[in-house]
Amino acid sequence: MAHSNEKVRKSIPNDLMFSIMSKLPPKSLNRFKCVRKSWALFFENSFFMNMYRKSFISNHSYYDDTCLLLKQTPLGFDQHSLLYLFSGEGFTNKVKLNWPLPFQEDGRDIKIMGSEINGNLCLYVKNDNSKVVVWNPSIKEFKVIPPSIHVSVPPHVRVESQLHAFGYDYNGDDYKLIRYVQFYPNLNLLDAQLNVSLSMALIKMLCSYPFWEIYSLKSSSWKKLNLDMPTYNRSRGGVLEQVYTKGMCHWLCKRENIDNSYLVSFDLDNEGFSLTSVPSLMESLENIHLMLLNEFIALMYIDAQRTSFHISILGEIGVKESWMILFIVESLPCFGHPIGVGKNNNIFFATEDEELAMCDLSTQTVQELGIEGSSFTCQIVTYKKSLLSIAEQIID
Numbered sequence: 001m002a003h004s005n006e007k008v009r010k011s012i013p014n015d016l017m018f019s020i021m022s023k024l025p026p027k028s029l030n031r032f033k034c035v036r037k038s039w040a041l042f043f044e045n046s047f048f049m050n051m052y053r054k055s056f057i058s059n060h061s062y063y064d065d066t067c068l069l070l071k072q073t074p075l076g077f078d079q080h081s082l083l084y085l086f087s088g089e090g091f092t093n094k095v096k097l098n099w100p101l102p103f104q105e106d107g108r109d110i111k112i113m114g115s116e117i118n119g120n121l122c123l124y125v126k127n128d129n130s131k132v133v134v135w136n137p138s139i140k141e142f143k144v145i146p147p148s149i150h151v152s153v154p155p156h157v158r159v160e161s162q163l164h165a166f167g168y169d170y171n172g173d174d175y176k177l178i179r180y181v182q183f184y185p186n187l188n189l190l191d192a193q194l195n196v197s198l199s200m201a202l203i204k205m206l207c208s209y210p211f212w213e214i215y216s217l218k219s220s221s222w223k224k225l226n227l228d229m230p231t232y233n234r235s236r237g238g239v240l241e242q243v244y245t246k247g248m249c250h251w252l253c254k255r256e257n258i259d260n261s262y263l264v265s266f267d268l269d270n271e272g273f274s275l276t277s278v279p280s281l282m283e284s285l286e287n288i289h290l291m292l293l294n295e296f297i298a299l300m301y302i303d304a305q306r307t308s309f310h311i312s313i314l315g316e317i318g319v320k321e322s323w324m325i326l327f328i329v330e331s332l333p334c335f336g337h338p339i340g341v342g343k344n345n346n347i348f349f350a351t352e353d354e355e356l357a358m359c360d361l362s363t364q365t366v367q368e369l370g371i372e373g374s375s376f377t378c379q380i381v382t383y384k385k386s387l388l389s390i391a392e393q394i395i396d
Helices: 002-010 014-021 026-032 037-044 046-058 196-207
Strands: 067-072 082-087 093-097 110-112 121-125 128-136 141-144 157-169 174-185 211-216 221-225 243-245 248-254 261-267 272-277 288-293 296-302 309-314 323-329 335-341 347-351 355-360 365-372 379-383
Touching (some): 026 323, 046 323, 110 379, 128 157, 128 174, 157 243, 157 248, 157 261, 243 296, 248 288, 288 335, 335 355
Antiparallel strands (some): 067 082, 082 093, 110 121, 128 141, 174 211, 211 221, 243 248, 261 272, 288 296, 296 309, 309 323, 335 347
């Protein structure tokens, strides 16, 4: 009798196992694949995968009490970017927000880096890293990021800095900004009276030493990072796709002389990084977009005809095998680039007719929003209000 009971205890019905495993986070689910061969086959079971998708979509507590921010820049070089806040269901409750003072007279395309963090946004101007601001729109407070003291070069050398990430270091209780600095010869400013060969030698020496640096909001200072870290790949017309979650910033890269593409994950606490190979299907980084779904890193791959896409979720940083294809959406009307993720894991994108639309992952249907917008000038981010000042959030 005891032997019979032991057999019963070791045997778990599939429906119960499906119910348990469908509620696991991707990292735990990926590790369960290694326990038993039969459990690994669950990923090939359409019934189980449907259960898992429904559980994943319904678990969006992170988005409770959040609104949507829509950034639009009308077409034309002299048009000012506009910012709207949408609340409630649908897009009926719409409020226009004023940019912080440093950007109110700026006629260029203002960008939001990544997403909202503790009620704060990081704003910058495309192709101009000299003006970067951390802003809390709920209380209209902002802080201008000062220039770096590490960048001082002759006039015939041009400096180009590339913003890469903005995030919050939980252990250090600090907001941090990461950028990559490079030098190029500014041949138009070379003095004809100078020894050209000597000048070019100096320029070549300067241009061979790019570096990373990081800004601490708490100490209000920049410092160099001794890292050989890959820079991001530009996409969507040169716009940086960076995501932040749980104390880490992430972007996509392709290393020189290496075929594989990677996800770069920068830890804001220890200020180190790790690489995760992207799924084999996505190694070219063409038509690939980085996003967050329920605070999990996700990659969207769009087919060449732009009528279908699939989304893979990363289970564990550094483990290529932990990527899991979670959604496959087909037979869509032709669409352009994704511009953001909504509160219910809906994907917003701009159509080729420069209209905004929303794809509901649970029903795999598309709804046109009746809002004009180009994929290269629009962003949608979720926003959770905070009445705490920036200074109160980083008290020593």
